[in-house]
Amino acid sequence: MDIENVWQQGKGSDDALNKVLQISDFDIIHSKSPLKQLRKNLLIGIVWAVIITIFYVGLLFFISIWQVNIALFILIFFNSLIAFDSWKLYKNIHINNLATHSLKDELQKNYSGFRKWWRVQERSCLFVYPIAITGGFILGGYLGSEKPIAEFLYNPRMLSILGIANLILVPLSYFGARWMFKYAYGKHLEKLQSLIEELA
Numbered sequence: 001m002d003i004e005n006v007w008q009q010g011k012g013s014d015d016a017l018n019k020v021l022q023i024s025d026f027d028i029i030h031s032k033s034p035l036k037q038l039r040k041n042l043l044i045g046i047v048w049a050v051i052i053t054i055f056y057v058g059l060l061f062f063i064s065i066w067q068v069n070i071a072l073f074i075l076i077f078f079n080s081l082i083a084f085d086s087w088k089l090y091k092n093i094h095i096n097n098l099a100t101h102s103l104k105d106e107l108q109k110n111y112s113g114f115r116k117w118w119r120v121q122e123r124s125c126l127f128v129y130p131i132a133i134t135g136g137f138i139l140g141g142y143l144g145s146e147k148p149i150a151e152f153l154y155n156p157r158m159l160s161i162l163g164i165a166n167l168i169l170v171p172l173s174y175f176g177a178r179w180m181f182k183y184a185y186g187k188h189l190e191k192l193q194s195l196i197e198e199l200a
Contacts, residue, residue: 034191035110039093041184042086049083065142065149071135078128082121089117104199111192118181122174129173130166137162 056076060069093110138153145152152158 034188034195035093035095035107037188038110038114038185038192039090039095041188042090042093045184046083046086046090049079049086053079053083063139065138067149067153068135068139071131071138074128074131075135078124085117085120089113104196107192107196107199111189111196114185114189118185122178122181125174125177126170129170133166133169133173134162137165 053076056072056079060072063069063072092113094106138149141152141158142149153162
């Protein structure tokens with residue numbers, strides 16, 4: 001049914017306006033909304049990744065503990081990769097393409113891109129979190145005990161505490177990251193998936 005015909009048949013009545021608002025053309029316009037929000041939240045995430053990476057780089061100039069510096073180098077490398085990968089995803093979300101390309105194909109492409117982007121981060125974090133926790137533990141223990149690293153770290157008690165810290169903090173960090181992903185992107189991805197299913 002054509003929007004103009006509905007409006008003319010109803011002679012501008014409220015009923016005609018309600019019918020116009022229910023026509024699928026308006027659903028297509030509305031479908032851009034979750035993509036815009038995903039793109040906006042992704043940009044915010046990129047900015048934070050850059051800020052945190054700059055902070056890590058700054059720490060390198062003040063810390064002379066080689067074990068901590070190795071952890072910082074790995075975190076800088078990881079954050080840089082995440083920021084770069086996020087920027088590629090951000091640039092690939094072409095909201096204007098919805099008007100000229102297949103709507104379903106564009107929505108599916110963006111939905112799949114987000115899922116793939118997150119899976120890569122989710123898996124790589126399990127490698128990075130123990131390194132970050134260990135680096136933080138060494139730095140905190142060194143500053144707190146004011147003992148040489150070898151004396152502080154290389155003893156059974158400290159190594160046991162480090163192992164327990166990793167056993168507790170790695171799962172907490174992992175599930176915390178999943179919660180943050182769901183909070184920032186979850187409802188918008190669900191909306192996107194609903195739109196894709198409606199267009200099937």
